[in-house]
Amino acid sequence: MKFLIDNWFLVASALISGGMLLWPMIQRGAAGGIGTSEAVTLINRQKGVLIDVSEPAEYAAGHAGGARNVPLAKLEGASELPKNKSLPLVVLCATGARSAKAVAILKKQGYENVSSLNGGLRAWRDANLPVEKSAA
Known part of the structure; x- marks a missing residue:
């Protein structure tokens, strides 16, 4: 003592x-988000859908391979979202901050299995997962 x-x-x-x-x-x-390995498992085994809620310019500069761009401001009623609300959705943005808000919005819309990717695109890149660029 x-x-x-x-x-x-x-x-x-x-x-x-x-x-x-x-x-x-x-x-x-x-x-309450998920890591990259769990996200890949959802995508590969349960036909999960990657939703990137970044702004179009950020999305064009670099996004997770196969992700659909639905900006956070246009999330409600977006036609790019899957019609099947039981499919797992993995939501990401640049750092993970906006995706947490998007999870709440999507759950209000009736999506049953929605998760935010911890660390966002940065974590996706750190895990050496595919990143694509597109025309702005």
């Missing part, structure tokens, strides 16, 4: 640095 009192600064530094290391994992868990 005397060690802890005498070296309170070292103990506090260790606790703070440990908390900083755990924070990204806690944030990912709270977001």
